[in-house]
Amino acid sequence: MVPPTSATGRRRLPPEQRERQVLDAAVRVFSRIGFHDASMDDVAEQAGLSKPMVYTHGGGSKEELLRRCIRREADRLLTSVSLAAGAPADAPGDDRTTEDRLRRGLRAFFATLTTHRDGWSVLYRQARTGTLADEVHDARARIVDRVAELLSAELTGRDPATARALATPLAAALVGAAEGLADWSASGGTEDPDALAEMLLALVWTGLSRLRHH
């Protein structure tokens, strides 16, 4: 019943699978060799496909291929964090504390980084100059924004406008700190997402709480 080609994994796949195949290979190659140093041949070889397939299913150009990689990985990370932290607006029955939300969000963050190290590398370690800088910048900004939203909830002692204005740099610092920890984790530190999350919380939570009351 299964077509005989399923064995080789080559011919006649539905487009979505092909695109995924191509993006997976691209993320991996770009992460390992670096976007500029990697050639489309490298990507094709990693995907087990011919170069034209990479072009057909990868957006038509190397740059567009990277763009799609960045978007996919950023979406993955953002979705993971958002789901774990809970709905942005405090739903009626949702009585979790901000600390708890933050904890869960950070755990998801570190868990995703650990699971998809290549994707993270594409997001954070590629050249942030040139045409693609904006793409990376936007992807990171979306994450920072989501975190800022979370932090705003904690800064209730202040008026909303001030809270938000303060939340953004704090979120930027927090995300940066998470990245720094992730780097340390990748260089030999623990890979346990929970431990990493606790470490970061221990560092910043008191400070955040204090900022509530000015």
Next chain:
Amino acid sequence: MVPPTSATGRRRLPPEQRERQVLDAAVRVFSRIGFHDASMDDVAEQAGLSKPMVYTHGGGSKEELLRRCIRREADRLLTSVSLAAGAPADAPGDDRTTEDRLRRGLRAFFATLTTHRDGWSVLYRQARTGTLADEVHDARARIVDRVAELLSAELTGRDPATARALATPLAAALVGAAEGLADWSASGGTEDPDALAEMLLALVWTGLSRLRHH
């Protein structure tokens, strides 16, 4: 005494000045156009030199040139932070608190970023994958180490080994947070180094203090 070329400002400079001239141009060009998109012609033109001169005084290859740029800028940053924070070992007469040292260090960090934006860009925004990943990684590690040293002094409630083991990820997080803030600063946030330093201290200082006593 003055070399005869002072008239044109060009010919027959001592090698060190030549190297500086080349590195300055390279940092600028790499920062603006990006390492991979920039050509050696671009560097030569920016330096006002011929290409062979760039090769002679820039290390002999494009990659080595970038390596030297990274090292110089990392040194600049590390030196600046170190000087501001004070001697690593508590000198007898030095009774400044750790908080004060950290504050001064952070101010120097943000001040240097602001003053030498191109250098910072070369350090943090260039490809951190590929052949040069190690170089960047090492440069950042040196900074993280220096900060860890600083933090160790605060974790006096613990035995030295534990203190140091704890200090490294905290330092990684702290440096990451500083980078995140710097990004935010570059994207429209305040550029005042003191304000940035205070913001970061407010976020982490209480947490750090608490970690002292377990």
Next chain:
Amino acid sequence: MVPPTSATGRRRLPPEQRERQVLDAAVRVFSRIGFHDASMDDVAEQAGLSKPMVYTHGGGSKEELLRRCIRREADRLLTSVSLAAGAPADAPGDDRTTEDRLRRGLRAFFATLTTHRDGWSVLYRQARTGTLADEVHDARARIVDRVAELLSAELTGRDPATARALATPLAAALVGAAEGLADWSASGGTEDPDALAEMLLALVWTGLSRLRHH
């Protein structure tokens, strides 16, 4: 009796119609985009067929497809001119003068060019170097030969061998002149075939007549 595909207008046409469909599309596309710049996809799209169909009914290769285009268009032109000029051998009851034959031939020539501009373009404006040069050369030679035959009849004052030897370059010149006029016509000159024919006759007829008697 009507093939069942008349409903869609597509499927299951007799091979000849398919070939015509393919050649029509090819002539159009090659003429507009140029043989080399046009892709087989372009031809297939213009024909409303899939690419394999173009290969099946178009001769199996792009080059052969062009060859067939050239042949068909050359035949069309030659047939049109021949029919208008009359039977090559002076048929008994045919007492039209050579001038009249030439006039009718030229009118047919210009009329065909105007009506089938794409075909003419394929014949005269495509690369006349490379592998296909011979094909174009042959196609033109056939036309020149037919004209030479016509002119021979006028050079009756000379012995047949001389007449024919003289007729060929004259025919070549005449055909070239017609092409030159056609170019002018296409670039803004009149498109009236009769006017173009008269213009050309006015230019060359006296000369041709004179050549009759040495």
Next chain:
Amino acid sequence: MVPPTSATGRRRLPPEQRERQVLDAAVRVFSRIGFHDASMDDVAEQAGLSKPMVYTHGGGSKEELLRRCIRREADRLLTSVSLAAGAPADAPGDDRTTEDRLRRGLRAFFATLTTHRDGWSVLYRQARTGTLADEVHDARARIVDRVAELLSAELTGRDPATARALATPLAAALVGAAEGLADWSASGGTEDPDALAEMLLALVWTGLSRLRHH
């Protein structure tokens, strides 16, 4: 005294010679293989140079290279014909008849074609579709214009405006006829420029003269 490399003909030539070297090779290759079928490697090999040299001295792209070829060859042909036919305006002491001017012009035309067959091929046999169509068209238009100018002088029986309006298509036809003859010449006919010129004059001169008086 002569630099030792003059023996190989390779290194350190002045730019003009290099450009000529490149154009010569390009004209030859484009003429023989055809513009589209020829690769830049072919041109480089023919020139005995590396490909980058072809790009440096050939305008930076294949298309620009062809453009320059076309321009050079068109200039060569136009200059040759113009010089032979004499100054366009009848200079006071210039009492040559129009027929004489035309004869000399045609001789020069055929002589140049014969001498620079490759250049002629590039001018007349390359694809006249695509981006380069205009370039070829313009080159030919300049020649047709020059001939029209010549013919205008003969149509003195008519008012100047009419004369010029009539002269252009006649010139187009005449140039076309010359090209047709040249084709015939290249396919086995005589290569004697004088003979070719006389043949063409015999064909058209009476007609031209008659057009003078309506």
Next chain:
DNA sequence: GATGAATGAGTTTTCATTCAT
């Protein structure tokens, strides 16, 4: 018979790097 999907082979173009002067 008809086609969507797949690829091998090639082309233009760009640089990092090095001589000959």
Next chain:
DNA sequence: GATGAATGAAAACTCATTCAT
């Protein structure tokens, strides 16, 4: 020591052509 001129090597991208369905 300094440079203009030269090149080897590679990389993105395209397309005629053919299977597997």
